[in-house]
Amino acid sequence: MSSPTLSSEQLGALLDILVHHETYSEVESYKDPEAIEHYGYPFDASAPGQGSNGKEKSLSPLLQLLLTRLVLPIPGIRDLPSEFWTDKFRNIMRRFGEAELSESYDKGTLGSRKRLASAASVIHEGITRGLLSGIPDGKLPDLRGKYDIHRTEDLARAWDDVVQHLVYGNLLDELFEQFTKTKNPEDHSPAVEAAVNFAIIYIATFLHHLFVLSAEGPYLLKLLDNLHSLIPYTVVIQTLRVGNAGTMINAMVRLFLAKVSVGAFSNWLGLTQNAADGMNLLQRIISLILEWDTGDFRKAVDGIKRSKEGPSELHLAAIDEHLQAPRDQHESSREISRKDEKSIIVAILEAKDKSLADSLTEAQHTQCLEYYSAQLAIRDREKITEVLCRQSPDLTTSIIRDGVSVFEPMIRDIHKNVDIRKHISSVESFLTDLIATSKPKKRDGGQPQSGTIPPSVEDYVALLKRNRQLAWDYLHDFAQGCPDLRTTWLNWAKQSLKFFRQTTDSNNNTTMANGGNCSYNLGEMDGNLQNLFDNLSDDKKSGVKDAIDAHATYLSKLEEMSISRMQNVIDGADDDDNKKTGGNIGGPGVYITRWHCLLDETLVTPSAPKGPPRRGKDVKGMKALGKTEAIASSDTWDPDTLTKREEQAWPEPPDISVVVDALGPRFKTLVADISTKVPRA
Template sequence: MSTPSPALTAKQTAALFNILTHHETYDEIEALKQPDTILSYGHPFTSEAPVANSSPKGSSRNSSRSNSKTSAKSTSPNGSMKSAKSAKASTDSIAASPVLQTLLRRFLLTLPGLRDLPEDFWSVRVQGLLTRLAAADLSESYDKGAMGTRKTLATAFSAMIESLVRGCLGGCPPSRGASDKEEKYDLKDAKELERAFNDVLYGVVYGDLIDDITVHVEKSADLEAHSPRIAAAVEYVILHLATLFHQVFILSPEGEYLRKLIESVHGMLPYAVIRQTLRMSNAATMMSGMLKLFLSKLSLGGFSNYIGLTKNANDGMNLLQRIISVVTGWDSAEFKKTLDKIEKRENAPSSDVLAALKAHAKASALVRASARNESQKSSQSIITIILNKSAPALATKLSTDQHAQCQEYYAALLSIRDRDELTTALCTQSPDLFTQTVRDLVGGFEPYIRAIHDKIDLREHVQDYQSFVDQFIAASKPQATGGAGAETRLPSVEDYVALLRTNRHMLYRWMHHGAAQAPEVRNVFKGWAKEAVVHFRKPGVEVAVPGSSAHVEGTMVESMADAFAALSEEVRGPLLPVLDAHAGHLDALEALSVGRMQQIIDGGSSTMAGPGIFLVSWQALLDSTLITPATPDGAVRRGKDVQNKTVEGKAGATDDAGETEEDKETRKEGEEARKKVLGSLPEGPDVTPVVEVMGAVFRKLIADAEGGSDSGSDISID
């Protein structure tokens, strides 16, 4: 294995790799909002706009079985890999999104169930849905003047998969010695938990831990009884997962809205009917009943489509689509209340002003993007730009308070439009790609569902899931203090830790039942896992279980360092201090994360911050988001300037019409906790110069490696 170039120290190399993977991952995720991104994505998508089969018979109630049969014929044991190979000719397509393409090819396209899907599933169904959503031009946080739900979730997803990207491209560190199975770990020491987790990673990637754990869970429903190493690693995972939940649902301004969204969907799912359907002993009958429950449409348009009298007539909604439509409808109703409230205020903006905002909210994507760009360049608010384009005199007559009301009004309009567009894309637009996608997925996983249903009573696991979601929702609400009166407090990280510890047996029981009673399914997915971890190995490291995948992963750090060394001294020199500063920043974050984990272990009861460097990466993405100026003329703001702001009409908004005194106290407590936690984070250096110089180079390195290497194993896991 080559060593890092002399131009960089080991810490500088790690810092450079951290910077580039962080920015490249989010850039590719953010690019998906552009309609043409998916066209240049590469396999399994096509470079032409998808042409969906609009025939209603193509999405009939029997399509799941036909899709399964079709995929079984078209996907030989090496079928999915042959399809992947056929797409390698287009390196330019790969270069469009090399990081996400690498993850998709190496892990998702080889996953049992997904690898058996027909090509139309990706190139027509999924690509069609992504194209629709991108073409809908959903609103930007910049225009709303606050962080949106999609921005919050997209940045969180990006921060979480960064580590996966680094492992896939840079390899799992081989310096972690695989511990003896019976080696002890101090569960009261955060560093010991971290050591155990790293030892487990090493054992999974380079050792035979996958086989060992599989044998254990086949015999026992207690995963932690496998070894002290596993027990300590589980505790490490629980602490980090609890911190993630707390960050998303408590500290995030969108947390209360997301919790109520989950609560609404959870309350509309017919769990009793689901369990009753699962009682059917025949797997085919059970699957047919479940598909009818969730995907059947009862409407005149659907019937006329089915018998051929009409084509693409609106055939109504199935249960899943009805849930989406109802939930988005509830949201829209709340935002309409915000519109009405503003319109009825004594000092409300004039009707001409509000009409101009309504017209702009309905304008084309090009018009709204033009206004956004002009706002950023001229340091004028998006409201000022909109009114200037409509009638310049309107903007000059606005008071400061009226300008703020206009911003709220415009944000509510965009929120309503977003939900209308989502409902159209997923529920009412013909052809119904959403329903076809779900049917295809069921068809792909049908053999595994049949095998599991024949051996395992799924009703108890559905009951476990329902119980866990109920407890999760309760844990995400203000908690009683236990004292006199009805005083409450914000949920803490410890509340989520307790939730996960209490319910971990549900997951263990599912793993045990699957491993013990469905061995054929167990072996298929174990084989996939053993092939997948090959992509996290560094070359030249001795392994206990050789993999069959030809790969070049694990060398990207060295390739990147060599590319940096090839830069001229004039270009390279100014970047070295930035890398040193970022390396120091990473060290500080590591120490902070371990300290927070130790604080929870030591028995705190109301900790508002937990471990996890990925949370800082997430917050950095949010903080750097551009936000429209708060005043008619002013500097463009960043996400860190609106940390406690959410769009009016959402749960948790600062002026929620239905907010009680208790709600206000809880919201204020959340704002104070958010300010305290975020204020304790060390601020990282500006790494823009590094990204500007090395970003395109890094992307090309990944694209070249992906285009010139095999997509994975040529050996069927089956």
């Protein structure tokens, strides 16, 4: 039986499935402290490319591809000594793995780490997909043509045209030159202006999801506000007044990294070695934020302990004992809970004494789940503080010092030629504006309803538009005042963009995917993916192809809905009546739905003593006990209700597990081969 040739849409859908799954599985693997040992270059001593010559290939090939192609060549980072990666960074990653931070399954909610890690994974997969497939070559469009910034189709077309010129044309040189002459890159051409507006709407949608639609939004906002209030902006600005760059850098390093303690003094004298030497200002900021956070969870724990109708001391003692148990016991309890369809609390108590589980009431069981979740949150924060702030040797400070050392020549040049003080003030004012924008709004327009309404996507669009000039001002000052550095960064950017070029045309005539259509040309990946499919047994090909077709249809629907949502945001930003009634709660972006897919698929412990595990979509609107909403008022919005409203219109994703099972391991091997080759540029 001959193998069918997959169409360009099918190949694009297949690549989307495999990259999406592999990216997040690699991110999740770093819960294991041994994962970093199998990353490969640069965390071992081998040079890139040696994996194909007998060395162990990376078990995180997509992450390695991103790091070696785009991150390691960054000016400054490329000058870091090899021991920075093989010793310091690798060991701090091991420490985080050994800390065994909590799982969403045990906590019964999707925590901040889960949401942020999955969001980062989706952004990473988009970049990596571009590295693997490349941008198709073709006739370069006219950037000075007509682009209507009030039409989604024109914004999407402008974005694709700009990307095409960045990868294959001279647009990057022109933009760098533009910044030396003017503070507004959008003056370059109508296409650049429209592309900037396109990007702003996408970024605004992401911020809206993070701070408004997410149940963790008010909590994340509180952390950001705490951090913002602790940064000594005034002292930093005063330090930057020092004219001599070397003196200024030394003063800034001392401000944030100097330690004054008995341990530090005795280490300096040579009386002790690696004694606990206290914390510097940066570490104190980290520990203070986490300690404030921990205090809220401790209040929640104390409330359950004092409850007259709550679980007994024996129940809580068994949970506390389990918290201190080794990793394998935690994994065993989790597996028993999933396999036997019982809650994690029942699994923990039965392992200690079956009668403890039998004696729990429904209400007490709920309180035990909340108690376990709060204790896990306390333990997480203590472990993070220990890893970053209290362990010897102090890898955190050493890593930052290495970073300052390699970037010092750039810092000297910028300090000499650019007034950094006003740009530090710009960062401060933007964060203040972001926090204010993310708070509830009072109803406007003389409406009879009282209370508040949540920020809309249009609010974040307005935030970015009124603050974008801050970024343009810095880039103009940098480009005009530091010509040598401008050339250095231009060369890196040009080399990086070359990795997005296609090396072959793959004998198909389709155009690249964009915001307005769902056509694909994957270059040399066409043949690689077709070979993966061809090597399947005949009995698997049919099921895999059906799943690919379903996913291609799903992606097409997402693209259509994304276009519609972007138009709604564009129209809403120009409509004063829409602003008064609240605006849109949903924006464009296929990546948003891919982010929610990762969250929705997460397994979570049953809420009842017996029953099947829940999914992330069942608890997405819940926040962990103890996560207070210090910024949001008591009459604020309900993220769960908003999220459900926002997601109702999105189509249900198809089951593509048959594709992952059949081709996932082979795709990982394929990418490992690609990532260990000497980078092409």
